[in-house]
Amino acid sequence: DAGVTQSPTHLIKTRGQHVTLRCSPISGHKSVSWYQQVLGQGPQFIFQYYEKEERGRGNFPDRFSARQFPNYSSELNVNALLLGDSALYLCASSLVWGRGYEQYFGPGTRLTVT
Amino acid sequence: QQQVKQSPQSLIVQKGGISIINCAYENTAFDYFPWYQQFPGKGPALLIAIRPDVSEKKEGRFTISFNKSAKQFSLHIMDSQPGDSATYFCAANDYKLSFGAGTTVTVRA
Numbered sequence: 256d257a258g259v260t261q262s263p264t265h266l267i268k269t270r271g272q273h274v275t276l277r278c279s280p281i282s283g284h285k286s287v288s289w290y291q292q293v294l295g296q297g298p299q300f301i302f303q304y305y306e307k308e309e310r311g312r313g314n315f316p317d318r319f320s321a322r323q324f325p326n327y328s329s330e331l332n333v334n335a336l337l338l339g340d341s342a343l344y345l346c347a348s349s350l351v352w353g354r355g356y357e358q359y360f361g362p363g364t365r366l367t368v369t
Numbered sequence: 370q371q372q373v374k375q376s377p378q379s380l381i382v383q384k385g386g387i388s389i390i391n392c393a394y395e396n397t398a399f400d401y402f403p404w405y406q407q408f409p410g411k412g413p414a415l416l417i418a419i420r421p422d423v424s425e426k427k428e429g430r431f432t433i434s435f436n437k438s439a440k441q442f443s444l445h446i447m448d449s450q451p452g453d454s455a456t457y458f459c460a461a462n463d464y465k466l467s468f469g470a471g472t473t474v475t476v477r478a
Binding site: 311352363 | 375400401403405410411412413414415418420458460462463464465466467468469471
C-alpha cells in the first residue's frame with residue numbers, strides 16, 4: 256500500500272508569492288495534519304483536518320490556510336511568502352481524528368523562499 | 370513554548386553500544402508518546418510508541434521506558450548499528466503532536 260504522498264517535492268518561490276502544497280493520505284485514513292519543520296528543529300503543528308472540517312490550528316499567521324477534500328486529500332496554502340517560511344512542510348495522516356492515534360508522515364515538500 | 374523537552378542534542382556511540390535519549394513533558398493531557406526517526410531529506414518515520422498505562426515497551430532493539438509520575442520517557446537503542454545514524458524525535462500527543470527538538474545519533478563503526 257502507498258504511504259502518504261506529497262507534491263511537489265521541492266519548490267522555490269520569491270517573497271510575496273503564494274504557494275499551494277498537496278497531500279494524499281494513506282488509503283483509508285480520514286484525518287490529515289500539516290506540520291512545518293525548520294532546519295535543525297522538530298516539526299511544528301499547523302493544521303489538522305478530519306472529514307473536511309478543521310479540528311485544530313497551531314500558532315501560525317492567517318497567511319496559512321488549508322482544506323480537505325471529499326477524497327480526504329488536502330492542500331496547504333501560504334500567501335505573501337516570507338523568507339522565514341522556508342522549511343520542510345510535512346503532511347501526516349491518521350485513521351481518524353481523536354486522542355492517541357498514530358500519525359504517519361509523508362516525505363515532505365521542501366519550500367525555499369528567496 | 371516547548372511542550373516536550375529532549376536531551377541530549379546529539380550523541381556519538383560505538384557500533385554495538387547503547388544509545389539513550391530522554392524526554393520530559395508538563396501537559397498531563399498527553400496520552401500517547403511516539404518516537405520518530407528521521408533521515409536527512411526524508412519525513413519522520415514512526416519508530417515505536419507507548420501509552421501512559423504502560424511503563425515499558427520493546428520492539429526489536431528499541432525500548433521505550435515511561436515514568437508517568439515524573440512525566441519523563443526515554444528511548445533506548447540497543448546494539449546500535451551504523452544504519453541507526455539519524456535524528457530521533459520524541460513527541461507527545463493529545464489531538465496533535467508536540468515534538469521535542471531532536472537528537473542526532475551518530476553510530477561509529
